[in-house]
Amino acid sequence: MRPYQLLRPRSVEMAVEMMAAHLEAQYIAGGTNQIDMMKAGIHRPSHLVDIAGLGLDRISDQGDVIRLGALASNTVLATDPLVLEHVPMVSQTVLEGATQQIRNAATTAGNILQRNRCPYFYVPGTRCNRKNPGSGCDAIGGFDRLNAIFGTSESCIAVMPSDLAIALRAYDARVRVIGPDGMRTIPFADFHRPPGDTPEVETDLRKSELILSVDVPKAGRLASAYHKIRERRSYAFALLSVGGAARLTDGRIAELRLAAGGVGTVPWRLPQVESALIDEAPSQEAFQRAAALSRDGAVIGRQNAFKLPMLERAIVRVLTDITET
């Protein structure tokens, strides 16, 4: 591990200034992923700017939205009464991620900024365009069982691994950030970037920008569920997951939000499935017909074709759960 200097800013503005002052500085929040990256030698910061203690850990009701502080712990997210009442899928997704110990330390912003879990990103000596831009991608044509089938490019097929991000994508959340040029808001749909030719650029964040909060529109009238399939029942990233929220009116689906994890290089919204079911009465046949539309745009690799039928099954499972009356 490269020796680094720990900086303790006293305000958000000071944190941004510190970051801007050092070319190789990085923020540290809960550290659950940052420290792993440093041990693996993938992150080699000269300075760590510690953003704990700046008042970014609160969850509040802002009228139309629930504001999730960037540094609210995942455990708090999972149990906060405002979250449970207004945006319950946030809790459902967080509880399916990591372990209690990790959730105690991990934060909202850290969760959605966590690096990908592609094996080739971690194993030393492999070609990886995220690790070493321009070196190539050993995941393509290799052990790609865990990799993405949507939003991929010839340079990268890594999955965006956050569970929480699936709920935020389904809820159309917004990310509030502050940087050297002031504050701005990023729609969650634009926050994570598909790899394209620059897979090392993973988010819309600019140099030195700091996440203040994630604002989630209230959706308490929607029934929600998160179904995560994985290779062990806890402490494993999604092989595939589906989060959904729905509202029925007169026995028909009036509102539906669906997003999938473990399949996309970014949190994968399923608009074609959603629109096929609006105004439909819930039934297994209708669900299966709509779920089949989820295959649109898939690019299959060597070992991950099973994700297509698995995605359909997970969609039907979630739809069944959120439309039960």
Add this chain to the structure above:
Amino acid sequence: MAIGLSIPRIDGPAKVTGTARYAADHYPEGLAQGYLVPATITRGRIAFIDTSAAEAVPAVVGILTHENMVSLNPLPLYVTPLDPMGASGQQVRLPMQDDRIEHDLEYVALVLAETYEAAQEAGGLIRVEYEPEDAVQFDYEDRAAHTKVETIFGALEGQYTRGDPDAAMAASAVRVEGTFDTPIMHHNPIELHATVAAWDDNRLDVREPTQWVLGIRNGLAQTFGLRAEDVRVRSEYVGVGFGGKGLLAPHTILAVAAARRFDRPVRLVITRALEFSAVGFRARTHTEAALGGTADGMIESITMEMLSETPVFQDVAFEPGVLAPRHMYGNVNMRANLALHACNVPAPVPMRAPGEASGMFVLESLLNDYAAEIGMDPVEVRRMNRAEVNPETGLPWSSNMLMECYDRGAAMFGWADYTPEAGSMTRDGKLIGWGMASATYPMIRTISAARVRAFPNGRVQVACAAHDIGTGMYTVCAQIAADTLGIDPSGVDVLLGDTDLPLAPAAVAAQSTASVGSAVQAAARNLRAELDLSGTGGSIGEAVRRTGRASVEAMAESRPGDEYTRVSMYAFGANFIEVEVDPITLWARPTRMVGVYAGGKVINPTTARSQLIGGVAFAIGMAMTEHTIRDPRNGRTANPDLGLYHMPVQADMPEMRFEFLEEKDPHVNPLGAKGLGELGGVGLQAAITDAMRHATGRHVRYLPYTPEALFPA
């Protein structure tokens, strides 16, 4: 009577309060910290290695590479751990002796520094250029590359036939067949492999978490050209081994070599990623197997051709799945052959129930297929094919309560409600499947010695070079000594894991209680004979005080007799398990299991039960989650960490109920105890896949199961 009591482990408080000092908790004065750098190719040579940037890191003490590594004496190709005086060699290929690379993550440099962090940073700055070559990868279709195994563990037949299996198969009214695959698994002990090595002139002192202190000592003595008595190896506590800490591995040799070269004590703890390098693993297997029988349940013939993998530099067969299936049932016709494919892999080592784990998966899966094919209850098929004597040797069983295990297990599980048709059982909207399988493990006993010493204050000390790898050996030794001396186990102290203590075998093959326990019992008997207890009211302290000596001690050596030639000694068991399958996603989950075992006298039901829980976790891991993945193009390990190598967690575990049958066995050893440590991981894999078949109609023949495995084709 202390034997048979469920007393908590006597080393428990030290472990849970952090006062137990494991190998890497020792920091001899002046030590340097080590960090290993692994190769990033599977086969080839090192063209160029540049350590200049690493050497410039402040606090670096020195760097060992093949360019400055001492030349070592060859190790023997594997000496059986069943001989306590044998040397231990995991692989004949010794570390850093030349510029060749023969497996992924082979060590290319060892950095020593004043701090671990400096060593790690310097390690990352070592630049290595390779000339890679095409690696030989496991290929079951490349039959010309396979070699037959003639002997297993130096004594057992690798090629085995009885009767006329092919003719009997051809004549059978019903035949089931299939190919079965079991995965590469890594032991992944919670305590990483580590070595603390210090030289004092020509004497070597080593701390190492190991299942075999004497083997490590003898292996190091041989490699470095030392007298065995000049090497001391200590291993008081071991954060589990599972077979992966039994044999001398390259990191230990490197730590010892670096300590000598740089004249500093060395502390080397390998990284989690290097748990996937050269400390051993369970080799994969690929088996073509068939079973022929009558339409009413009599097995006529069983055949299995198993292929496993071995390194290019030596032949080892530590996953010999062809052994256990030979003695389980009364079929007169049988073939069970083992072959190896030499690949660019490190040397495999034993892993919990080595051979039984894969072999019983194959055999029990065949039986379950057969039962399903003829529409019979799988328990009934097994009863019908009971082996009255061991069909491999013709010897009578020393004891065999397999039928009683079926009876009791079926009753505890509620098997009477089993409806054989696939998909016929549901609960709360889920598909329910039930499955069962037998379990077996051989009773092994080897030579062991022990010393028991009594003090004037009445305390008793047991000492021998045996090991507690989390199994409860400290506690079991105390119980046996206390029982023999008529005192409470709390009055007994136990010293283990030190080559200065009386000889004991490796803690492998579930032999420790039988071997070491018998020696402790004999030594305690000798001590009792030495002491004049008359008129003391049984007070050991009083008897010692009478002698006027500081202590009174007795030794004993205990070894097996000729019982092997008269009786066949095995433990048996029966596994029953239920799985629940989501009817939409077809994702399966084990919900409850029952295991009933007959393993002779149970010395401590609490520690025995813990062993079985661990065995079940191992079987769940092998059946459902654990799999070391090699890149299909170059053989490199793709998931060398606990995030992607999925060891099962609590959420994967079913509710477990265990029972030990009371079994008296006068033949096995003076205690009447059989080994239990491996039994829980045997057979359950096949019960799980059969339960999935029962729920969905689809029989998984490769392990581990994957969440898409039950999708319709």
